[in-house]
Amino acid sequence: MTLAADLATRFEQALDTRPETLREAAQDFGHIVQETPLGVLRPRSAAEIQDLLEFAGPRGVPVSVRGGGHSMYGQGQAGGGIVLDLRAMNRVGAVADDRVTVQGGASWREVLAATLPHGRTPPVLTDYLGAGVGGVLSAGGLGGAGHRHGLVADQVLELEVVTGAGEHRVCSPDRDPELFHAVLAGLGQCAVIVTATLRLVPAPARVRRYCLYYAGLTRCLADQRRLAEEQRFTYLEGQARPAGEQGWQYMIEAVAPHDGPCPPDDAALLDGLGHGPAALETEDLGYGEFAHRVDTDEEVLRETGQWLYPHPWLNLLLPHDSAESVVRAVLADPAFRDLRETGVVLLYPLLSGRLRAPLFSRPSGEVLYLFALLRTAPPGSPETVAAMVAANRAAYELARSRGAVAYPVNALPMADADWRDHYGSRHPAFAAAKRRFDPHLVLARGHGLRF
Numbered sequence: 323m324t325l326a327a328d329l330a331t332r333f334e335q336a337l338d339t340r341p342e343t344l345r346e347a348a349q350d351f352g353h354i355v356q357e358t359p360l361g362v363l364r365p366r367s368a369a370e371i372q373d374l375l376e377f378a379g380p381r382g383v384p385v386s387v388r389g390g391g392h393s394m395y396g397q398g399q400a401g402g403g404i405v406l407d408l409r410a411m412n413r414v415g416a417v418a419d420d421r422v423t424v425q426g427g428a429s430w431r432e433v434l435a436a437t438l439p440h441g442r443t444p445p446v447l448t449d450y451l452g453a454g455v456g457g458v459l460s461a462g463g464l465g466g467a468g469h470r471h472g473l474v475a476d477q478v479l480e481l482e483v484v485t486g487a488g489e490h491r492v493c494s495p496d497r498d499p500e501l502f503h504a505v506l507a508g509l510g511q512c513a514v515i516v517t518a519t520l521r522l523v524p525a526p527a528r529v530r531r532y533c534l535y536y537a538g539l540t541r542c543l544a545d546q547r548r549l550a551e552e553q554r555f556t557y558l559e560g561q562a563r564p565a566g567e568q569g570w571q572y573m574i575e576a577v578a579p580h581d582g583p584c585p586p587d588d589a590a591l592l593d594g595l596g597h598g599p600a601a602l603e604t605e606d607l608g609y610g611e612f613a614h615r616v617d618t619d620e621e622v623l624r625e626t627g628q629w630l631y632p633h634p635w636l637n638l639l640l641p642h643d644s645a646e647s648v649v650r651a652v653l654a655d656p657a658f659r660d661l662r663e664t665g666v667v668l669l670y671p672l673l674s675g676r677l678r679a680p681l682f683s684r685p686s687g688e689v690l691y692l693f694a695l696l697r698t699a700p701p702g703s704p705e706t707v708a709a710m711v712a713a714n715r716a717a718y719e720l721a722r723s724r725g726a727v728a729y730p731v732n733a734l735p736m737a738d739a740d741w742r743d744h745y746g747s748r749h750p751a752f753a754a755a756k757r758r759f760d761p762h763l764v765l766a767r768g769h770g771l772r773f
């Protein structure tokens with residue numbers, strides 16, 4: 323019996339092999355890599371996930387989880403294997419004051435929609451809320467509250483998972499910590515996240531958002547560092563934006579909570595910062611409105627069709643000491659000139675001591691910066707996309723030679739040696755966890771890790 327026939331017999335109608343389903347499962351937000359699976363399963367319980375992994379493991383059938391589908395480079399695809407589409411497992415449980423348990427296929431939008439009516443929020447949210455819970459937790463999850471609270475993954479109190487070996491287990495920092503720490507920021511290598519219990523904190527009613535503009539990068543980075551260390555704001559991000567024909571200006575985006583009758587003290591919050599005095603914008607928003615700020619961009623890009631164009635994105639984590647030189651070199655590189663027209667460049671600080679998930683790689687030193695080059699390629703031009711991916715690779719190598727690491731949600735080819743370098747001294751322990759929890763090495767091959 324062929325594998326396809328074997329699968330059809332075992333999973334009968336549950337296995338979706340319709341051409342349009344396979345086409346969708348061979349796509350992601352990146353629109354760069356297309357790997358066609360044999361079929362798609364849409365489990366509704368941990369038992370169904372277990373069934374598949376018990377079948378797939380001994381037969382060596384690749385299995386990838388699809389949550390929100392926002393991978394950039396085929397990370398959630400399973401060529402010749404099975405895609406587990408978790409979107410039907412999107413339940414959000416009862417909201418307690420300090421926690422909520424959510425299924426791995428829920429989006430962060432669905433999580434926030436359930437917690438906000440109770441005046442609660444996860445302490446850290448990604449900028450975009452359409453990504454999946456399991457996808458963000460397995461990447462780590464960066465956002466503007468990261469300089470205070472760490473990763474989105476650092477807010478997880480407990481996980482219910484099915485390992486690659488087909489074991490259904492519950493783990494936490496105290497219960498089976500090896501598994502817990504292999505799953506968070508673990509790129510889906512060891513287990514499928516069935517549910518996650520997330521820490522919640524009170525959500526402010528309103529926030530005041532400040533955008534501070536800088537002509538010079540040096541002063542902007544110095545102020546970003548200062549604001550991260552002093553923790554004046556609850557949210558801190560920033561961008562590089564084109565200015566004039568050739569140049570760039572820089573922006574700090576900072577947010578303070580705004581509860582009750584008293585507005586934030588602008589003078590105290592902005593004291594001593596080096597932005598141009600006329601280059602300040604402030605805006606008061608409801609917390610929910612602020613958390614959903616990227617939704618309008620998504621709507622516009624969907625309307626213009628650009629949401630479905632290729633997205634060769636690159637996210638790097640730069641050490642403080644070389645951040646300025648890397649940012650200058652990349653922004654001056656003709657291979658990234660298109661960033662001036664279609665891209666967004668994020669540049670914001672994080673504190674290493676706050677990022678706790680052991681598998682989350684970061685550069686050395688306490689202060690680091692996310693440098694995200696978010697580009698869109700024209701459709702129907704594979705040569706342009708290939709050139710952009712090659713430019714990503716060159717920028718990665720330049721940054722790495724100056725101490726940077728990748729935030730691994732990129733359109734970036736990574737060889738085995740790159741992954742070993744990425745995990746450094748933690749690689750042997752990660753490889754041991756992989757062999758223990760996914761002994762047939764079937765899970766999440768789309769990330770390109772080889773153990």
Ligand SMILES: Cc1cc2nc3c(=O)[nH]c(=O)nc-3n(C[C@H](O)[C@H](O)[C@H](O)COP(=O)(O)OP(=O)(O)OC[C@H]3O[C@@H](n4cnc5c(N)ncnc54)[C@H](O)[C@@H]3O)c2cc1C
Pocket residue numbers: 350351386387388389390391392393394397398399408426427447448449450452453454455456457458460461462463464465509510511513514515516731766768
């Ligand atoms: C518009 C946009 C904005 C973004 N903004 C941010 C941001 O602000 N901060 C940030 O940190 N990231 C951001 N990202 C990156 C995003 O967090 C990652 O790409 C994330 O992995 C996407 O998750 P997904 O479920 O939507 O994607 P998918 O492609 O469905 O999944 C990605 C990978 O996650 C793993 N995975 C998914 N679900 C599970 C599960 N239940 N169990 C185990 N593994 C699982 C799998 O390995 C899969 O390959 C953004 C991406 C986009 C497209």
